[in-house]
Amino acid sequence: MPKTYFRILLLLIITGCSSTKNAKFDDYIFKTKSEKQAYINSYDKALKLWDIPYSEENIKTSYGTAHVILAGPKNGKDLVLLHGMDASSTMWYPNIKPLAKNHRIYAIDFMMEPGKSTLTSKSLSSEDIVILYNEIFDHYKLKKFDIVGASRGGWIATLLATQKGNNIDKIVLLSPAQTFKFIDKVGKTTSALMLKLFPSEKKFGKTLNTFSSHPEKISPVYKKQFYLANKYAKSNSSMFKMHPFSDDELKLINSPVLVLIGDHDVINSEESLERAKKYLIKAKTQTIKDAGHFLSIDQSKIVNDAMIDFLE
Secondary structure (H helix, E strand, O other): OOHHHHHHHHHHHHHOOOOOOOOOOOOOOOOOHHHHHHHHHHHHHHHHHHOOOEEEEEEEEOOEEEEEEEEOOOOOEEEEEEOOOOOOHHHHOOOHHHHHHHEEEEEEOOOOOOOOOEEOOOOOOHHHHHHHHHHHHHHOOOOOEEEEEEOHHHHHHHHHHOOOOOOEEEEEEEOOOOOOOOOOOHHHHHHHHHHHHOOOHHHHHHHHHHHOOOHHHOOHHHHHHHHHHHHHOOOOOOOOOOOOOOHHHHHOOOOEEEEEEEOOOOOOOHHHHHHHHHHOOEEEEEEEOOOOOOHHHHOHHHHHHHHHHHHO
16 A cells, blocks of 8 residues: 555554544543543443552643552652553553552553543643653652653653653653654554444454454453443544654663563564664663563563563
């Protein structure tokens, strides 16, 4: 297919496919309150999969209310978790126990996606996103903290790390989307686009098979929440456009960075790791075998061990 088609397809997948009509209530992600409530109910059930003590807080920011899930010892090293697209902070259920053993966890729902954060301003630019997260970090007085970002969350973590004077110590990027290169296998990601345009359980199954090498490992409870995110939630089409970071931008990152990708990932490839090693000053990279884009679920034990070894 022509390159133009791939670029349009890529834009739709990354930014979402939705109406640009003004919201009738404070959360523009969902069309109706009943759809939002059905999603929130599924979120609450999926969050119980964490199976550790946690609390939830809503933080007022310049752009709306940020929902943060806190867990782990209060005297542990601070660790921020940034989830993947439409996945919400509940996605960390296969990873949270080892991460929260010695870290104080701050899992933040992204405002322009399904979750419990609520955007009350216009859609966010890259500059807005930096301000937003720094407001959250300032609220909790985070200094010298670690950060783990998956997929789009990895892109946001990288964006934050390129900012002068940031307080980030160590960074873990789990198949970061659009960070080192454009989507690797655009043709194979059409299932995600079709799911956004015409949501159905059959298309949802195809999408899971595309992005996960072991979809059978995904909890049915979490699957329901993730499906509702794709069925009801329409990420605003005017949201910021994610582009790979330039060589000079990557060189600005002084923090140690661990980059993990699955060997069956449709978003990244070995080229991503090569670029990370070339331009990140303190990079460590690893390919996770028998894993797709959802590597934190596909091979949770291997990924958890790699993250803990790096962070501790």
